[in-house]
Amino acid sequence: MGSEHHHRPGHHEHGREQGRHPDRGRSEVSRRLTWVLGITALFMVAELVGGLLSNSLALLADAGHMFTDVAALGLSVFAIRLARRPPTSRRTYGYARFEILAALVNGATLLVIAGLILVEAWQRLRDPVEIDGGIMLTVAVMGLAVNVVGVLMLHDHAQDNLNVRGAYLHVIGDLLGSVGTIGAGLVVILTGWTPADPIISVVIALLILVGAWNLVREATDVLLESAPPHLDMEKILARLGSIDGLDHVHDVHVWTLTSGFVALSGHGIIDDPSEHMRILGDVRERMAEFGIEHVTFQIELRTLYQLAKEVR
Numbered sequence: 001m002g003s004e005h006h007h008r009p010g011h012h013e014h015g016r017e018q019g020r021h022p023d024r025g026r027s028e029v030s031r032r033l034t035w036v037l038g039i040t041a042l043f044m045v046a047e048l049v050g051g052l053l054s055n056s057l058a059l060l061a062d063a064g065h066m067f068t069d070v071a072a073l074g075l076s077v078f079a080i081r082l083a084r085r086p087p088t089s090r091r092t093y094g095y096a097r098f099e100i101l102a103a104l105v106n107g108a109t110l111l112v113i114a115g116l117i118l119v120e121a122w123q124r125l126r127d128p129v130e131i132d133g134g135i136m137l138t139v140a141v142m143g144l145a146v147n148v149v150g151v152l153m154l155h156d157h158a159q160d161n162l163n164v165r166g167a168y169l170h171v172i173g174d175l176l177g178s179v180g181t182i183g184a185g186l187v188v189i190l191t192g193w194t195p196a197d198p199i200i201s202v203v204i205a206l207l208i209l210v211g212a213w214n215l216v217r218e219a220t221d222v223l224l225e226s227a228p229p230h231l232d233m234e235k236i237l238a239r240l241g242s243i244d245g246l247d248h249v250h251d252v253h254v255w256t257l258t259s260g261f262v263a264l265s266g267h268g269i270i271d272d273p274s275e276h277m278r279i280l281g282d283v284r285e286r287m288a289e290f291g292i293e294h295v296t297f298q299i300e301l302r303t304l305y306q307l308a309k310e311v312r
Helices: 011-019 027-055 055-083 098-126 133-157 160-189 196-223 233-241 274-289 302-311
Strands: 003-005 247-258 259-272 294-301
Touching: 003 098, 027 055, 027 133, 027 160, 027 294, 055 160, 055 196, 098 196, 098 302, 133 160, 133 196, 160 196, 196 247, 233 247, 233 259, 259 274, 274 294, 294 302
Parallel strands: 259 294
Antiparallel strands: 003 294, 247 259
């Protein structure tokens, strides 16, 4: 028997399922990202001016990071809007995976920025410069307020959407930068010890590196069509293998198309063709237990399967 989907009629229903990929509140996410983009862009200019006036590396580093935030948030907004476009005959899944590409770009950018901060911090530690702690502290407090607003607006959507998580990590990095800069500013004002500024920058950069590396790794796994980390393939195979009348389950693949959209394909053998639809229904129900709704499963009669093996 040829390729079958869990619905009738075969491929036509398959196509409609692709087309109705759940929106998952993309309009609301896009609106929030746009707001965060606006306030981040405005404060980036203020932080850059403050960093230049105070000669603070922590502020300049955070301003540089905020510049990448503006680009990252803009890319995230663009990716979400592009992902809402319907599938075409050429792009049968639509543009949903563009969100993953945006997450990968954002993560890679964070890695580069963190590396640049570390290099500059090392140079500042070797050759300290004068810092205006007052300006540094004032701008950092304002930045903290802006970043708290951004974090609160994106927090609810950061766990279920890799693209939003990339933007969220940029904002979290800025929040950490603001907290660190406040600490460094206080040290400079109270003690005059300017190395506190590059030391705080190193801590911020290392925290950014951890989040960025995890984001790049997750986005790469999606692009490589790896099995989602929250799913146990052995359990999935066991559930499929326990279906009465279904034998030799093989060529099973599970992958993530985009955040929240997991797909599965596989093959199995049956002896009784009258059990075909019942077994397909069982496959669908058992995969739904794992949150897998997009399933394509091919069933073959044992006699035809054996004949095909002999011919090969």
